[in-house]
Amino acid sequence: MRSFLFTKMHGLGNSYIYVNMFKERLAEEELSYIAKRVSNVHTGIGSDGLILICPSDVAPVKMRIFNSDGSEGKNCGNGLRCVAKYAYEHGIVQEEQFIIETLSGLVEARVFVEDGKVNSVEVNMGKPRLSRAEIPMIGKEDDVVVSEPIEFEGHMYYVTGVSMGNPHAVFYVDHIEHAPVTTLGPIVEKDARFPEGVNVEFVEVVNERELHFRVWERGSGVTQACGTGACAAVVASVLNGKTKRNEETVVHLAGGDLYITWKENGDVLMRGAAETICTGVYYY
Numbered sequence: 001m002r003s004f005l006f007t008k009m010h011g012l013g014n015s016y017i018y019v020n021m022f023k024e025r026l027a028e029e030e031l032s033y034i035a036k037r038v039s040n041v042h043t044g045i046g047s048d049g050l051i052l053i054c055p056s057d058v059a060p061v062k063m064r065i066f067n068s069d070g071s072e073g074k075n076c077g078n079g080l081r082c083v084a085k086y087a088y089e090h091g092i093v094q095e096e097q098f099i100i101e102t103l104s105g106l107v108e109a110r111v112f113v114e115d116g117k118v119n120s121v122e123v124n125m126g127k128p129r130l131s132r133a134e135i136p137m138i139g140k141e142d143d144v145v146v147s148e149p150i151e152f153e154g155h156m157y158y159v160t161g162v163s164m165g166n167p168h169a170v171f172y173v174d175h176i177e178h179a180p181v182t183t184l185g186p187i188v189e190k191d192a193r194f195p196e197g198v199n200v201e202f203v204e205v206v207n208e209r210e211l212h213f214r215v216w217e218r219g220s221g222v223t224q225a226c227g228t229g230a231c232a233a234v235v236a237s238v239l240n241g242k243t244k245r246n247e248e249t250v251v252h253l254a255g256g257d258l259y260i261t262w263k264e265n266g267d268v269l270m271r272g273a274a275e276t277i278c279t280g281v282y283y284y
C-alpha cells in the first residue's frame with residue numbers, strides 16, 4: 001500500500017487536500033484518480049479537490065489544482081491564498097511577498113502574519129481576459145460578452161463572460177437565496193458554447209460596494225466559495241455598471257467574505273482568509 005502526507009486547508013469553506021510536492025512523489029498519471037479518491041466524503045478525506053504545492057523553474061512555488069471530478073483546473077483563488085499560507089509557514093518562502101506560478105501564469109501573493117501564522121492573504125490575480133477567444137466561448141473571437149442574451153432549455157438569461165485564467169459565466173439574480181445554482185449551474189457548465197466548460201456564478205447586487213454570490217464550479221459542483229469566481233463577479237459588475245472600478249467590493253460568499261478591487265491598471269486584487277484544518281497520512 002502506498003501513502004502520502006497531506007494537509008487539508010480551506011479558504012471560506014472551499015476545501016482542498018494539499019500535498020507538498022517538495023517532499024512527496026505522486027505519479028503524474030495517477031493525479032486525476034487521487035483527486036477523485038481524496039475528495040470523496042464517504043471513502044476519502046472529503047474536499048472540493050486536490051492541490052499540489054510544487055517546485056517551479058520560474059517562481060519559489062507553483063500551484064496545480066484538480067477538481068473533485070479529477071479534471072485539472074488552471075487557476076484557483078482560494079487555493080492560491082492557502083498555498084501562500086502553507087509556503088510561508090513551512091519555510092518554502094521567507095519573504096511576505098512572493099510569486100506563485102499557476103497553469104494560467106504568474107501571480108503575486110502577500111501574506112499578513114500574526115505571531116508567526118498567516119491569517120489572511122492578498123493575491124494580485126492579474127488582468128481579467130474578456131474576449132470570447134480567451135474565455136473561451138464560441139462566437140466572434142475578439143468580442144466581449146457583457147449581459148448577452150443566451151437561451152438554456154427554452155428560457156432566456158443574460159450572461160457576462162470573464163476569464164481569470166479559468167472560465168466564468170456570471171448571471172445576475174434578484175434574490176440570491178432563489179438562485180438556480182443546482183439546476184441551471186450544471187447545464188451551463190457543460191454547454192457546448194463553452195468548449196472547455198465553465199464555472200457558473202450567480203450574483204445579487206446589494207449596493208455599489210457589496211455583492212451576494214453563489215457558485216456552481218466546473219468539475220466540483222456547489223462549493224462554499226470560489227476566489228476566481230468572486231473576482232469574475234466583480235469584473236462583470238464593473239462592466240455592467242453595477243460596481244465601480246478601483247474601489248473595493250465586498251463579496252459575500254456562502255463560506256464568508258472576500259475583498260476585491262479591479263484596479264485602474266487592470267489588475268484584480270483579492271484579499272481574504274486561508275485556514276489549516278488538519279494534517280494526516282492518506283493510504284491508497
Ligand SMILES: N[C@@H](CCC[C@H](N)C(=O)O)C(=O)O
Binds near residue numbers: 014065073075078229
Ligand atoms: N475554487 C476555485 C476554482 C477551482 C477551479 C475551477 N473549478 C475550474 O475548473 O476552473 C477558486 O477558488 O477559484
